[in-house]
Amino acid sequence: MQFQMPELLAAGLILLTMFVIGFIGLRTKVPDVLLYILVGIAVGGMIGGSEVLYFAGEIGIVLLFFMLGMEFPIRQLAGIAKRVTPAGVLDLFLNFVLSVMVCVLFNLDFVSALIVGGILYATSSSITMKMMEGEKRTANPEAEFLLGVLIFEDLVAPIMVAVFAGISAGSGLSGGAFILLIGKVALFIAGAVLLGQFLFRKLPRFIDRNADSNIFHLLIIGIAFTYSGLAIYLGLSEVLGAFLAGIMLAEAKKSEKMGALVLPVRELTLPLFFLWFGTQIELGIDASWGVLLIVLLIWSVVAKVLVGVIGGKMYGLSSRIAFRSGLSFVARGEFSIIVASIASAEVLAFGSMFILVSASLGIMLFLLAPAITRLVYGNKKKVAKVKLPGS
Secondary structure (H helix, E strand, O other), rough: OOOOOOOOHHHHHHHHHHHHHHHHHHHHHHHHHHHHHHHHHHHHHOOOHHHHHHHHHHHHHHHHHHHHOOOOOOOHHHHHHHHHHHHHHHHHHHHHHHHHHHHHHOOOOOHHHHHHHHHHEEEOOHHHHHHHOOOOOOOOOOOHHHHHHHHHHHHHHHHHHHHHHHHHOOOOHHHHHHHHHHHHHHHHHHHHHHHHHHHHOOOOOHHHHHHOOOOOHHHHHHHHHHHHEEEEEEEOOOHHHHHHHHHHHHHHHHHHHHHOOOOHHHHHHHHHHHHHHHHOOOOOOOHHHHHHHHHHHHHHHHHHHHHHHHHHHHHHHOOOHHHHOOOOOOOEEEEHHHOOOOOOOHHHHHHHHHHHHHHHHHHHHHHHHHHHHHHHHHOOOOOOOOOOOOO
16 A cells, blocks of 8 residues: 655655754754755655645745845835846846857757756846845845846846747747737836835835734735736746835835734745755756866856956946955856756756756855955955044
8 A cells, every 4th residue: 555645744844854954054054045955956856746845935935035125115126227237238148148159169059059048147036135135145235236137137037938938849939929028027017116106105004003913914925926926927937026016015115014924934935945946956967068067167157257247347336346246146046947947858957967056156155255255355444433632
């Protein structure tokens, strides 16, 4: 008789395992994100196809970006978008266009080269922002710049995936479909701006009166899920939808009070996203791809650092902070997995190995970024305080 584990028992064991992993990370100073991914790889054969795990993890990543969005009112975000566009275009050129050219030089066919370029393009929003929070760097000068580049990538990503899916299927993406996709992105953003300005800005008193009730968190999380789900329905990124839902609610100027209601749910579900992330990685690569893997791993680090150094200066960061930001968003992740999933078996295997090494390397570089920056630029000079007479 075959034993079938009840789903509730499986959920309990998963949560207990996640606690043990997190506790080990806490004691050993190894980032828990990396440990969750590695455990996901190890148990991928057993739980890799679990829709419950995927959905729970998706809730975590949606709430992560929802809470981030609540820190950025619309006026502030508009200023960031204007300043980050040159860096975003540079990011697209270095990490996608030039990556495709490198693949062509290695004699990959053009379709495979495009997909590998897509795998290299986008930084992992989830890993980067989780590390930002874990290392308490969200208040650093580069935080807005990094977030702006990540959101720029999340705007480009659905368009890129649609093009790749069409090319892989042999149908391509028609001009009309492309214009429709751009139109959906524009309308989706405009809808968030209008709701924020004309609805949520008028709700501070309503929030103050009801935030302490035991049902108010249902409204806040429901708004996050609804706008994220609408993004998916429109063929866009749920991360983009969650972030826009957050900036809508930011207009109420009650982010701290609302964030406290969301935080417990996010902390319960977010580790499950990284566990699921690990289950999607398949180890093993043909030897003929080995040299290309090494070259692209090196280039993937160099290109992101260049985006930080050059793009950060365009954004207005100092050389020191721009360099530190470049070291802080090397990790590729969830978007790369989506792109790899529509590729041939060989490219999928290559993509899985690249994502694993890139995620691990990116986490390590994020942790070492302050130390490497001090090594390159020296310790930051402290301004001596001058004591004025009579003070």
